[in-house]
Amino acid sequence: xxxxxxxxxxxxxxxxxxxxxxxxxxxxxxxxxxxxxxxxxxxxxxxxxxxxxxxxxxxxxxxxxxxxxxxxxxxxxxxxxxxxxxxxxxxxxxxxxxxxxxxxxxxxxxxxxxxxxxxxxxxxxxxxxxxxxxxxxxxxxxxxxxxxxxxxxxxxxxxxxxxxxxxxxxxxxxxxxxxxxxxxxxxxxxxxxxxxxxxxxxxxxxxxxxxxxx
DNA sequence: CCATGGATAGCCT
DNA sequence: GGCTATCCATGGT
Numbered sequence: 001x002x003x004x005x006x007x008x009x010x011x012x013x014x015x016x017x018x019x020x021x022x023x024x025x026x027x028x029x030x031x032x033x034x035x036x037x038x039x040x041x042x043x044x045x046x047x048x049x050x051x052x053x054x055x056x057x058x059x060x061x062x063x064x065x066x067x068x069x070x071x072x073x074x075x076x077x078x079x080x081x082x083x084x085x086x087x088x089x090x091x092x093x094x095x096x097x098x099x100x101x102x103x104x105x106x107x108x109x110x111x112x113x114x115x116x117x118x119x120x121x122x123x124x125x126x127x128x129x130x131x132x133x134x135x136x137x138x139x140x141x142x143x144x145x146x147x148x149x150x151x152x153x154x155x156x157x158x159x160x161x162x163x164x165x166x167x168x169x170x171x172x173x174x175x176x177x178x179x180x181x182x183x184x185x186x187x188x189x190x191x192x193x194x195x196x197x198x199x200x201x202x203x204x205x206x207x208x209x210x211x212x213x214x
Numbered sequence: 215c216c217a218t219g220g221a222t223a224g225c226c227t
Numbered sequence: 228g229g230c231t232a233t234c235c236a237t238g239g240t
Contacts, residue, residue: 060235062222069222087219089236148236158221189235 004174009166012077016096016103017202020052021186023094024207025179028110030154031170035118043119043154045110045144046176048207053093055102057198060189063102072162073102080171082151082161089148092156094165094173108204110144112153119143119153183208 007026012019029044053061053073062070062083072081073095081093081104093104112119120128120143128139144150151157156171165172186202 065223067223083234084221085234086236087221087234088238091236146236 004176006166007078007173007175009076009078012094012096012166013098014077014096016052016054016105019094019096019103020050020105020203021184021205022178023047023050023105023107023173024184024205025177025182025209027113027174027176028107028150028154029114029172029174030156032155041118042114043122044114045112045150046207047107047109047173048111049107049109049205051106051108051204052096053104053106053203057195061102061104063104066102070102073104075099076164078164078166080160080163080165082156082158084158085148090151090157091147092151092160106147107150108147110150110153112140112143116140116143122155123149123153179207179209 004027011022014022024047026047027044028047029042031040031042033039034041053063055061055063055073056065058064061073063073064070066074069083072079073093075095076099077095077097079095081095082090083093084090091106093106095104097103116139117127120126120139123143125142142149144153160171163171185206185208187204187206188200189203190199
């Protein structure tokens, strides 16, 4: 079977906002052991929402301060930065920019399209076959439509912090076309401190071709 | 709207 | 070392 191309170091080693925009439409893939213990299966989906996090000038970024936790954001691009938040959820970012320049893109939502039933199980959701919901339209809702949800659906925890997305066989991003030219919503963060430029800069990108998260 | 609950950062003694 | 605020998420009300 042919292997889809994987995003390279060069892809990630660019301006954070550019990478956040370019990740839309690509596929986040996670390989996990099959439930019968033999072989492995793919979990994943198309990235439909991202958010750029900058360096010292971005108060909402963990790299606002250089600490042991945020040090990874100052390192090699294409590495996964996973953090645990609110005592419950994990969030996965892709490190951006050349070494020494901090930056990361938070992956906020996926459109699940591989082994959705397994991802639903990992989310604690009902089997769509026995659900009253229409599987054709509702089986995807709630599975990966949020940064914490997609990590739970894909089994991403702090153990995946530092994984090289350009080299790992268990966690990576595949090229699945670009959404350049398609409809994308870019919005600044509101309610954060910083100068006028920082507040008005586009940070979050939502792919409007499919239904984004609610 | 509100409760949740673990890792982290910063400040303290 | 301890102690506390914060974390712009999620699920249930």
